Amino acid sequence: MDEKITIKDVARLAGVSLGTASRVVNGAPSVTQSVRDRVEQAISQLGYKPNIMAQSMRGGNTRTIGIMIRSITIPTLARFVRAVQDVLHAAGYTLLITCSEDHPKRELELLGLMSERRVDGMIMTTSSESNAELATARRNMRLPLVLLDRPANEYADAVLLDHYEGMMRAINHLVSLNHRRVALITGSADVYPGRERLRAYRDAVAAGLIEDDPKLVRAKAFDSATAFVETSAVLGIGAPPTAILIGGIDMLPGSLRSIRARKLRIPDNLSIIGAADSDLAMLLEPAISVVRWDYAELGISCANLLLERIANAGQPFTPREIMYPTELLVRESCAPVPRAA
Amino acid sequence: MDEKITIKDVARLAGVSLGTASRVVNGAPSVTQSVRDRVEQAISQLGYKPNIMAQSMRGGNTRTIGIMIRSITIPTLARFVRAVQDVLHAAGYTLLITCSEDHPKRELELLGLMSERRVDGMIMTTSSESNAELATARRNMRLPLVLLDRPANEYADAVLLDHYEGMMRAINHLVSLNHRRVALITGSADVYPGRERLRAYRDAVAAGLIEDDPKLVRAKAFDSATAFVETSAVLGIGAPPTAILIGGIDMLPGSLRSIRARKLRIPDNLSIIGAADSDLAMLLEPAISVVRWDYAELGISCANLLLERIANAGQPFTPREIMYPTELLVRESCAPVPRAA
DNA sequence: TTGTACGCGTTATCAA
């Protein structure tokens, strides 16, 4: 009995026409002060709030932005989402947050959900860059789109992290400590972050910085359970690595469990470098060195890029790609290898 | 040019009336098979999807549920949200996720947002149970409402955690290790989890289990920064505690930093017990004992309660309160105190 | 079984 107040009620109480009431609500200039006062009085008296559904239907936009990430339970991504939300809320948008769990099938369903809900734009990653069905589905949405940590293309802007540079720094750090047998555990090369880390690793191999042994490279998936499996695998080979590069924001716990299971001591028996900072990396003893970056900056950037694209809707589109730096945070998880092993 | 397909287009292509097309979409029984086929053919050919905005306006519901938690970056809460999302998505609902950051003012604004967006129901905590303005705002929404970890009332169901029991178990564990000077660091008593933990603590004091020293109890706020400050305070008193109960899901990192700053060794110099399990608690060495519970179960319960309430809308409301157990997970963060201190 | 027409709450256009 109180949620059903429409602009019609406001108009009636103020003794004006529906159109006039609407003009007051939308702050149109052409309205007498006395009328404006009466209407505003009625609005506050009734506690009137415009019905967003109706506005949407009329205006063809929902003031809702879709956001799709791997999982909201990964703190790094949650912090990204928060930054996006801050900017977008301030701009009058609401977020439809969804999690693909890196399943292409789920990703496709969620794209359908976004489309049903008529979001005005999207910020997302994809679980597979090569998946044609996914690419088609994305393109067919014909929506302002910003890709998170995936390259831009004809229909989408992108915000990227310089994983290549970060990985290079990490490798050089290990090399400076005489490590030569360095393992890399990361996610699929089908996706930019995995690809870039692998590229850096291979360049380092080509440059003769580290040993060339395919057994040392595991690029399957980015989740913690996989990290456990892959770390165990790489630790189980005949000549195990002296250091491991963990190339995924959600992989440190899994890797750590595997390392613990083998009773290896960090950094004495094994050096490691993680990806993305976390309480875990900071508070472990020894504290874990990581390749880190600024989540908030990333989120703000994505949000602003999207806002710009929405504002310029209709204009010819030239994709923009913004690259953010990563840095190596050296803590205590890497120790030198004796020269004569 | 492809997002503008309405049911009208479908009707035209299928050569039927708008009403008939609608009947097919909504699976009404009274429609000839041949006609149904033709319409469905048109639907898939056009890629038609009903406009949810229009449906909402007609039906008066948005199939959107509001959810308000402290912060999405707290893993415990993120896991809760995920569970809620799983259930609600399956039921055709979408989530409007918001974070109060435990600021009453922000909470009020977000309530306004929910109201503007015409959510069909809400799942939320509140930053202050005694705040009358907040209580009024909640009641005035006149919406199906499930409170998370706050007591039920005349207008809301609730899902609660048995913090009292968990805290008692934790205290008894410490007592069995001869601890007598036990500190409690938790959030405000203005909120159920803080209140229950304090109640357990005071009962233990009354029972003569632990020392009665007000300096050992700090109940300010649940965030990590406050945990740092309060832990430092309690560690700085003349006769510091031999054990600390950390009563908040986001407080362990802050407390730990303070403990580290004072170079105290866990559990040799200080025993601690945390709240809610985490990678941090599991992987630290020594691993941290915690009072834990099942987040997923909690989320599922909230979602189902809300779904029931929505289904029974209009019926007379008798509040339901569901209590979930907590358990003490003993790990390595507590050591016995020598009998003769 | 199918088609027609109305109303949901807005905004915008057009007259007055």
Place this chain on the structure above:
DNA sequence: TTGATAACGCGTACAA
């Protein structure tokens, strides 16, 4: 400056 009215896309009574 203001009022009346036509959309927006859909579901559904009511009529055919």
